[in-house]
Structures are given as C-alpha cells and as structure tokens.
Amino acid sequence: MSQQPTTTELSLNLDEPVDQRPPLLLGDNSFRGITEAVCRPVEWVPPRGWYIFFGVSLALLGVLVLSTAYLFYMGTGIWGLNNPVGWGWAIVNFVFWVGIGHAGTLISAILFLFRQRWRTSINRFAEAMTIFAVMCALLFPTIHVGRVWVIYWALPYPNQMGIWPNFRSPLLWDVFAVSIYGSVSLLFWYMGLLPDLATLRDRAKSQLRRVIYGIFALGWRGSHRHWQHYERAYLILAAISTPLVLSVHSIVSFDFAVSQLPGWHTTIFPPYFVAGAIFSGFAMVVTLMTIARTVFGLEHIVTRRHFENMAKVMLLTGSIVGYAYAMEFFIAWYSGNPFERFVFLNRAFGPYAWAYWIMVTCNVIVPQTFWFKRLRRSLLWLFIASILVNIGMWFERFVITVTSLHRDFLPSSWDYYSPTFWDICALVGSFGLFFTMFSLFVRFLPQVAMAEVKAIVPAAHVHHATLHPAAPHAGPGAPAAPGAAPAGSLATPASLPQEA
Amino acid sequence: MAEHAADPTWGVLAEFASPTALYRACEQLRDAGFTRWDAHSPFPVHGLDRAMGLRPSRLPWVVFGGGMLGAAGGLGLQWWTSTIAYPQVIAGKPHFSWPAFVPVTFELGVLAAALACVLGMLHFNRLPRLHHPIFRSTRFEGVSDDRFFISIEAADPRFDPSATPGWLTQLGATQVELLAE
Known part of the structure; x- marks a missing residue:
C-alpha cells in the first residue's frame, strides 16, 4: 500500500513513528509550496463551481429567512407540533447540528493532545464546520421558543420582573453549554488563524486586502517570543476544549435523560450522544472535504491517509452507537419496566419503524464496511457512506425525540406526528446557512492551517546531527554552512526565495 | 531598503536559510548575552525556546x-x-x-x-500591534511564508551598529539589513 507515493515522497516520511505508513503530505511540500497551495483558493478568482455552490446556498438561506420570518409572524403552530409531540423537527435539527460540530473540536483539541499529526491538514476545515454547525444549532431552540423576542429571558440578568432563570433545568444548562461551546470554538479557531491571516496580509496585492487581513492578523510577526506563548495557549485551549466538547453533548443528552419519559430517562445517553456526535461530525467532514480538496486542488495536503483515518474513527464511533442501540433494548427488557419495554418495541415495530430501520441501516450497518481497507480508501464509497451516516444520525434524533413523545403514558393522547412544509423549509434552510458560511470561509480564509502543516514537514525540523559536526570549528566567528545543507535537499526549494 | 541611512536605527534584521541555521544562530546570540532580540519564523520551530534561552510561559x-x-x-x-x-x-x-x-x-x-x-x-505578546519597525523590511514579508529571521534591537546593550551586522553574517545570515525606528 505504501507503493502509491513515489520514492521521493516516501523519503519524506522518515520521521514517522510507524514504518510503512504513507506520508502525511504528498507532492510539493516545501514551505512555499504549502503556502501557494493553501492561499490559491483565497487569492484567485474562484472557479465557476464556487459561484454555483454559493448561489444555491444563498437561495437556501433565503428559504430559511423567509420561513423564519413567517414563523415569527404566525407562531410555532405552522410546524407539525401537536399535543404529545411538542418537540418536533426543531429539536431534532438542533441536536443534529450540535452533533455535527463535535468532530471539529475533537480534531482540533483531542487529536492535538494525542499528538495525531495528521490532524493538521483537516483541523482548520473541521473547526470552521464546528462554528457554522453551532450557529445552525443555536438557531433552532431560539426559534422554537415561540416568543423569540424575549429569548434573552434565558440569560441571568437583573430585571424588573425580579425573577431569575431556573438553574436546575437542563434546558438552561443547554443555553450555557451550547453558547459557550460556540464562543470557545470561535476563540480557538481565531487564534489558530492568526499566523495564517498574517500570511494573507503579507501576500496581499491590494491595499484593501492588506488592511483587512492586517487588522485581523493583529500585527502577528512570527516572533518566537510570541510563538512560545502562542503554543502554550494552543495547548491549554486544546486541554480545556476537550472536557468542554464532552460536556456539551452530555448536557444536550440531559435535555432528554433528566426527564421522566421512557426511552429518554436512561443513563447511557451522555456517552451514547457524544459518540454519535463525533460519528456524525466526522461524516460531515468527509463529505465536505471530499468536495473541497478536489475543487481547490488540495489533494496532496488532504490525502487518502487522512480519509482512511477518519473512516477508522467513524468505524469506532459507529460501533459505539450500534452498541448503545442494542444496550437500550437490552435494558428495556432486563429492567422489566413495561413502559420502557413498550417504548422500545414501539420504536422498532410501531408507526415509526421505517425511521428506526433507516437509522439502524445507516448508523450500524454502513460504518461496518470500514473494516475493509479497500472501502476505507475508496473516496467514492466514503463520500456515499458519509452522507448515509448523516441521514442516519438525523433519523436517530428523530426517532429519539418523536417515538418517545408520540405515545405517552395515556393512550387517549396518542397521536402521529408529521412535519409540515415549514418544518422542511427550516431544515433545508439551515443547510443553506451552513453552506453559505462555508462558501465564504473557503473563499476568504485559508482552509488548511498553513503554519501547523509547515511545522510537521521534515524540512521544519532542526537537524541536531548536522549541528555538531560543525561544532569543532564553531565559535562566534565560524561561518555556518549555507543553511539549505543541514535541512537536506528537501529544504532547498523552501529556503531559496523565488524573487529578489 | 531606503531606510538604511535613516536615523535613529531601530535594529538589525538578519535572514537565515533554514530552521537549523536559525537554531544555531540563536544559540550563539543567547551565549553572547544579547537580551533584546528575537527570532521570527513561519511556524514555531521546535526547541527554539531552549536555543534562545527563554523562560517557560507564565x-x-x-x-x-x-x-x-x-x-x-x-x-x-x-x-x-x-x-x-x-x-x-x-x-x-x-x-x-x-x-x-x-x-x-x-x-x-x-x-x-x-x-x-x-x-x-x-x-x-503585546498584541495587537499593527505597526512595528520590522515591517519596514520588504524581505520580512516572507516570514509568514518560508523565511527565517533574527532581529536585534539597537536598544540591546550589546548591540553595535558597526560590528553586529557582520557578526550575524558570520553566524550564517544570508541577508542582513539595518532598520530605521
């Protein structure tokens, strides 16, 4: 399998901890080559495909704006909500979008702590995805409250009513968890962007670009005294984002688990939700990355090895999700609780059985194909599978939310929930918001963390072995060898300036 | 640059060809007792804290x-x-x-x-600081791409406008320029 890259490419891989692995980066991985490849989509006139994609996304965003305006005018009655099912698609979409975001933080924080260097090619992309997904997620509970103009009542602030929020409610925990998750992700993302914004500033051809990127780069000048604090800050943010991301979907699951409803009131929910979140988030990264690397010519930075690794994470988290489904059934039977048992039989064989089996097919069966290396490395199958997984994960939230509600303890109040036109508009429109933000991101910001990728190429390492042979005739006066030599031939294209 | 002759001098900027050359020069500057100086690179060069003699971040x-x-x-x-x-x-x-x-x-x-x-x-890091004398150098634009620099401020007690630039060349600098305040 390592025969795909050419011999020169393999020689770049000498410092990999495990032999026989394909290199992280293929092709031109000089510093300049990385800068050029990553900056090109930001500095060139985008291909026509970008305009088409942006146009469609903008149209879908328009759907969101119009349907939300109508919602504000009419109220939540335009949705398919009915008496037992008070949480419809809005909450399904909320949990779906929060989950999507989790892969970004996992890649940026947890994989950083585990020293998984392959993350550097995809972390920027995944972090951007997190932020846009959290924006979509925050939208849904906000518009679901009905009287959206008083949404600020959810915040603890001194008011003339003399009341304070109920801090014992998981719904309030959610307000804090998701908004703080969004804020911290934004901070982390922006800090990671600083050196790359400086690159764009320094390469800017027009005064306007120079000023705008310059302001956002905050005057970054690659100083090592700065890098020292910066790297420390990066490590700390990764360390505090890790428990944060695990807490966020746990708290989202508390929305369900802290209630007394059969099918919701289970202790397995927090880990099960977190695994599902990472599962769906990685699927979304795969979907987007497959498109973006082709459109923007980043195949040598985001390689098959990255996709294979992501497939492995999906296999793991997908298996955890499958285990959780099985365990829910086991506990429903083992607990001997008739209500619990009814809910789960109703899930699998009741009126929503179609949704349940879509969920099982997409989330349990599809990822099991990743046991096969051929399928892990097939971009076509990964692309299809990642979309199936996200369909499945949306249905998981639908199944959890709707099947537990639609047949509650009192059979006289049972009802069947189905979405209306406006529910569909809100979901489709949220994809519009997500993809609009994404189109703007790939157009105006570097989608690969250049500074981080440069730091992992072999030419970036200080070669101590070549330091010492020079030592005998060293001393302040000793002329050093021309710098390209110590870093080996690999460094040559990087360290020679192209123009005077 | 045109500011070569301008007074007062802010300091000197020396370019190095690779992380290894930068690392070696930093060790020399550290051992020579310079205090107001800095290394600049497109990415954090591993181990440079030690080569520069920096204390851990607080x-x-x-x-x-x-x-x-x-x-x-x-x-x-x-x-x-x-x-x-x-x-x-x-x-x-x-x-x-x-x-x-x-x-x-x-x-x-x-x-x-x-x-x-x-x-x-x-x-x-005393950021944001949108202007800095070091940005007067056009070569320095490459610091966020593929170039490596060391800057020494004129305010450093060991800085000597006549000797320091030549010494930096001996340390392996490929380009040395004086920068105006």
Whole structure:
C-alpha cells in the first residue's frame, strides 16, 4: 500500500513513528509550496463551481429567512407540533447540528493532545464546520421558543420582573453549554488563524486586502517570543476544549435523560450522544472535504491517509452507537419496566419503524464496511457512506425525540406526528446557512492551517546531527554552512526565495 | 531598503536559510548575552525556546486563575439567585441544590479560562500591534511564508551598529539589513 507515493515522497516520511505508513503530505511540500497551495483558493478568482455552490446556498438561506420570518409572524403552530409531540423537527435539527460540530473540536483539541499529526491538514476545515454547525444549532431552540423576542429571558440578568432563570433545568444548562461551546470554538479557531491571516496580509496585492487581513492578523510577526506563548495557549485551549466538547453533548443528552419519559430517562445517553456526535461530525467532514480538496486542488495536503483515518474513527464511533442501540433494548427488557419495554418495541415495530430501520441501516450497518481497507480508501464509497451516516444520525434524533413523545403514558393522547412544509423549509434552510458560511470561509480564509502543516514537514525540523559536526570549528566567528545543507535537499526549494 | 541611512536605527534584521541555521544562530546570540532580540519564523520551530534561552510561559497561571474565577463566579451566581434573590422550591430540592449547579459552573469556568487564555496570550505578546519597525523590511514579508529571521534591537546593550551586522553574517545570515525606528 505504501507503493502509491513515489520514492521521493516516501523519503519524506522518515520521521514517522510507524514504518510503512504513507506520508502525511504528498507532492510539493516545501514551505512555499504549502503556502501557494493553501492561499490559491483565497487569492484567485474562484472557479465557476464556487459561484454555483454559493448561489444555491444563498437561495437556501433565503428559504430559511423567509420561513423564519413567517414563523415569527404566525407562531410555532405552522410546524407539525401537536399535543404529545411538542418537540418536533426543531429539536431534532438542533441536536443534529450540535452533533455535527463535535468532530471539529475533537480534531482540533483531542487529536492535538494525542499528538495525531495528521490532524493538521483537516483541523482548520473541521473547526470552521464546528462554528457554522453551532450557529445552525443555536438557531433552532431560539426559534422554537415561540416568543423569540424575549429569548434573552434565558440569560441571568437583573430585571424588573425580579425573577431569575431556573438553574436546575437542563434546558438552561443547554443555553450555557451550547453558547459557550460556540464562543470557545470561535476563540480557538481565531487564534489558530492568526499566523495564517498574517500570511494573507503579507501576500496581499491590494491595499484593501492588506488592511483587512492586517487588522485581523493583529500585527502577528512570527516572533518566537510570541510563538512560545502562542503554543502554550494552543495547548491549554486544546486541554480545556476537550472536557468542554464532552460536556456539551452530555448536557444536550440531559435535555432528554433528566426527564421522566421512557426511552429518554436512561443513563447511557451522555456517552451514547457524544459518540454519535463525533460519528456524525466526522461524516460531515468527509463529505465536505471530499468536495473541497478536489475543487481547490488540495489533494496532496488532504490525502487518502487522512480519509482512511477518519473512516477508522467513524468505524469506532459507529460501533459505539450500534452498541448503545442494542444496550437500550437490552435494558428495556432486563429492567422489566413495561413502559420502557413498550417504548422500545414501539420504536422498532410501531408507526415509526421505517425511521428506526433507516437509522439502524445507516448508523450500524454502513460504518461496518470500514473494516475493509479497500472501502476505507475508496473516496467514492466514503463520500456515499458519509452522507448515509448523516441521514442516519438525523433519523436517530428523530426517532429519539418523536417515538418517545408520540405515545405517552395515556393512550387517549396518542397521536402521529408529521412535519409540515415549514418544518422542511427550516431544515433545508439551515443547510443553506451552513453552506453559505462555508462558501465564504473557503473563499476568504485559508482552509488548511498553513503554519501547523509547515511545522510537521521534515524540512521544519532542526537537524541536531548536522549541528555538531560543525561544532569543532564553531565559535562566534565560524561561518555556518549555507543553511539549505543541514535541512537536506528537501529544504532547498523552501529556503531559496523565488524573487529578489 | 531606503531606510538604511535613516536615523535613529531601530535594529538589525538578519535572514537565515533554514530552521537549523536559525537554531544555531540563536544559540550563539543567547551565549553572547544579547537580551533584546528575537527570532521570527513561519511556524514555531521546535526547541527554539531552549536555543534562545527563554523562560517557560507564565500563561498557565493566568488561565488557571481565570478558570477558577469563572467557576467561582458561576457557582456564586447560582447560589445567590436560588437562595437569596429568587428562592424557589423546585422538584422538592433544597434551595442550594449544588449537584444541579455543576454543569453551569463548569461551563462558565471553561469560558473564563478560554478568554483568559487568548487575552493573556495577546497581553504577553503585546498584541495587537499593527505597526512595528520590522515591517519596514520588504524581505520580512516572507516570514509568514518560508523565511527565517533574527532581529536585534539597537536598544540591546550589546548591540553595535558597526560590528553586529557582520557578526550575524558570520553566524550564517544570508541577508542582513539595518532598520530605521
């Protein structure tokens, strides 16, 4: 399998901890080559495909704006909500979008702590995805409250009513968890962007670009005294984002688990939700990355090895999700609780059985194909599978939310929930918001963390072995060898300036 | 650049061809006792802290303080609102039912720690600072691409406008230029 890259490419891989692995980066991985490849989509006139994609996304965003305006005018009655099912698609979409975001933080924080260097090619992309997904997620509970103009009542602030929020409610925990998750992700993302914004500033051809990127780069000048604090800050943010991301979907699951409803009131929910979140988030990264690397010519930075690794994470988290489904059934039977048992039989064989089996097919069966290396490395199958997984994960939230509600303890109040036109508009429109933000991101910001990728190429390492042979005739006066030599031939294209 | 002759001099900027050359020169500067100088690179060069003789960042203490303040503030807010400002018996729990307050306490602690982390990093680095004499050099634009530099300020006691540039060349600098204030 390592025969795909050419011999020169393999020689770049000498410092990999495990032999026989394909290199992280293929092709031109000089510093300049990385800068050029990553900056090109930001500095060139985008291909026509970008305009088409942006146009469609903008149209879908328009759907969101119009349907939300109508919602504000009419109220939540335009949705398919009915008496037992008070949480419809809005909450399904909320949990779906929060989950999507989790892969970004996992890649940026947890994989950083585990020293998984392959993350550097995809972390920027995944972090951007997190932020846009959290924006979509925050939208849904906000518009679901009905009287959206008083949404600020959810915040603890001194008011003339003399009341304070109920801090014992998981719904309030959610307000804090998701908004703080969004804020911290934004901070982390922006800090990671600083050196790359400086690159764009320094390469800017027009005064306007120079000023705008310059302001956002905050005057970054690659100083090592700065890098020292910066790297420390990066490590700390990764360390505090890790428990944060695990807490966020746990708290989202508390929305369900802290209630007394059969099918919701289970202790397995927090880990099960977190695994599902990472599962769906990685699927979304795969979907987007497959498109973006082709459109923007980043195949040598985001390689098959990255996709294979992501497939492995999906296999793991997908298996955890499958285990959780099985365990829910086991506990429903083992607990001997008739209500619990009814809910789960109703899930699998009741009126929503179609949704349940879509969920099982997409989330349990599809990822099991990743046991096969051929399928892990097939971009076509990964692309299809990642979309199936996200369909499945949306249905998981639908199944959890709707099947537990639609047949509650009192059979006289049972009802069947189905979405209306406006529910569909809100979901489709949220994809519009997500993809609009994404189109703007790939157009105006570097989608690969250049500074981080440069730091992992072999030419970036200080070669101590070549330091010492020079030592005998060293001393302040000793002329050093021309710098390209110590870093080996690999460094040559990087360290020679192209123009005077 | 045109500012070569301009006075007063801010300092000297020397370019090095690779991380290894930069590392070696930094060790020499450190051993020669320079204090107001810096290395510049497109990415953090591993181990350069040692080569430059930098002390570890104090940022962790700032973040720890910020996080603890945030968490204490969060718990305090929930204690005060639910026992003094607006005491309500909910679900038969005591007014100060602290286990229910853990999530918000934790989240606010994380928020404060993250803010302290980023703002603290910027404070230690004296950023934002949009203008800096070093930006007068057009070569320096490559610092965010593929170039490596060392800058020594004229304010450094060991800086000598006639000798230091030549010494930097001996250390392996490929280009040396003086920068105006």
